Amino acid sequence: MKVLLLGSGGREHAFAWKFVQSEKLEKLYVAPGNAGTATIAENVAINPNDFEKIKEFVLEKGITMLVVGPEDPLVNGIHDFFLADEALNSIPVIGPEKLGAQLEGSKDFSKEFMFRHNIPTAKYKSITSENLQEGLTFLESLKAPYVLKADGLAAGKGVLIISDLKEAKHSLKEMINGMFGDASSTVVIEEFLAGIELSVFVLTDGKNYKTLAEAKDYKRIGEGDTGLNTGGMGAISPVPFATADFMKKVEDRVIVPTIDGLQKDNIPYKGFIFIGLMNIGGDPYVIEYNVRMGDPETEVIIPRIKSDLLELMEAVSKQELDTVHFEMDDRTVTTVMLVAGGYPEAYQKGKVITKLEEVEGSIVFHAGTTFSGKDVVTNGGRVISVSSYGDSMQSALDKSFKNAALINFEGKYYRKDIGFDLK
Ligand code: ATP
The missing domain is CATH 3.40.50.20 (Rossmann fold)
Incomplete structure (x- = not known):
């Protein structure tokens, strides 16, 4: 190929x-x-x-x-x-x-899809300038905090979670008036779901599917999940609290109805589905669909795939995914993301990255890097993802942290507490 x-x-x-x-x-x-x-x-x-x-x-x-x-x-x-x-x-x-990609490209589309197919998710209402009053009334009917989402793609920044009702009403108007450009001319207001988040990754040919695995990522820049949101600072797979019982519920209540829903709605789909979930007291609720793999979750899921991924993709293209043998590695894989100083706000590029050749016991996945002559230099906010296998989460993390400390560039920062909430 x-x-x-x-x-x-x-x-x-x-x-x-x-x-x-x-x-x-x-x-x-x-x-x-x-x-x-x-x-x-x-x-x-x-x-x-x-x-x-x-x-x-x-x-x-x-x-x-x-x-x-x-x-x-x-x-x-x-x-x-x-x-x-x-x-x-x-x-x-x-x-x-494009039609299937709307599951990620439009939050209104994806919420309608979930409700149509009885997939558990937060209550919601879609609001535009036409029905603003309905939005204000809906906000009053909800308990704080209030979740406001730009309908369209907003580079991961289009979701506001606001504790004060007055402020939420104000932000709703601001969003509709173009806070995120066209992406927020429609706003999805959602009930707040309190639980612990994780994601499940599925490969489908639109008829058959393979559940790859679940993963948990760490989005905030600061330790203890504090500070600004990032593209992701680390990830772990499998997730200890995703028990067999919980994953069975995910399959029965979310994955199967999602694949059936695509067929019922005549939405052709060949590719990955990233299902963002909230675990509320052992029950899964869908927060979002993404129509591709996540980053950094891919850096922990892919190393766990034992089967030939190109063979799986070939089967997807022929809609014969049911005929292919598929196996995941039981070991834990963790990843720790090295980022540029200042990220996710302003940061510098072009810093020389050293010690890459001294890494032992981890896989180094490059993110924002490029060559400058013979040197590998930083070229983005998230620079390198250090993935490691372990027989336990801790043994995998020990390797990722050891190599995260070793690899160097000016301004390097990484979270030293990935997995803190799972121990
Ligand atoms: P992403 O960068 O994850 O793709 P996005 O812009 O597509 O983000 P969502 O994933 O829908 O938006 O929401 C972003 C985050 O906000 C979620 O990962 C979750 O932590 C939080 N969130 C979203 N909806 C809710 C909800 N109904 N209740 C509680 N938290 C929520």
Whole structure:
């Protein structure tokens, strides 16, 4: 197979790391990739949203599969673009079409989907300038804190959780008036769910599915889950509190109705579903769907997949996922993210990263890195994800922390308490 993978984060390095272990792989290109993917595949300087350039490249190189890492190209319709083009429509794309991608691209769409298929989730109301009064009344009917979400994609920043009713009403108006541009012209108001969060990852061909595993990520910049939100500071899989009983409920109440719902609604779907869940007293409630793998969760899930991921993806493309053997590693994998000083606010790029070659006992997944001459340098807020296997969560964490301390660049920061709440 000649594979083109879109994206440039730790998620894509983890995919690439797994793909190059497959006997099915003939050649792997990553667009645009990072310094990590450059060492195991060929990076190409194409923006994942530049569909015409992607087409040109795919035809020139005879690509036989497109794997889409981030959500943007999916929500923008890259899969539909391939299907609509005679020269491209026989090339399988891993990632849903635009309609399925609405599960992430529109919170209103995804809440309607969940209610239509009786999938447990928070009560909600979708509000625009047309029915603002209804929104204000709905807020009054809820208990604090109040959850306000921009309907569209807002780079993970479009959710406000507000403790004061007056302030919530004010923010609702501000959002509708363009606080997040067009993304918040519709606002989803939700009941607040109090519980502990985790995510479950599923690969589906739209009919059959494989539940890969669950993971827990750490979103805040500060230890003890404090401070600003980030793209993710670390992750752990499996999650100790996700017992067999809980995972059975997730399968019966969430995964099966989701796959059945896609079929009933005639939503074709070939790709990953990331289900964000709240565990409330042992019962799962869906917070959100994402239509791709998470980052840094991919850096703990992919190392646990024992099966050939390209074989699984090939089966997805043929809608034969039920025929493929699939196995996960029982061991725990943890990851600790090294970030640039100042992140998630202003930070510098171009800092030389050292000691990478001295790492032992962990897998180094590059995120925001690039080459400057022979040096690997920082090129983003989240820089490197240090993933490790362990027979216990603690033994995996010990390795991740040891190597996180070793790898160095000016301004390096990482959380030293990943997993603190699971011990
Ligand atoms: P992400 O960056 O996770 O993709 P997003 O912008 O898509 O974020 P959500 O995942 O829907 O938005 O919400 C972001 C976070 O806000 C959740 O991870 C969760 O911690 C919190 N949250 C969202 N909805 C609720 C809710 N109903 N009750 C409690 N907390 C919530």
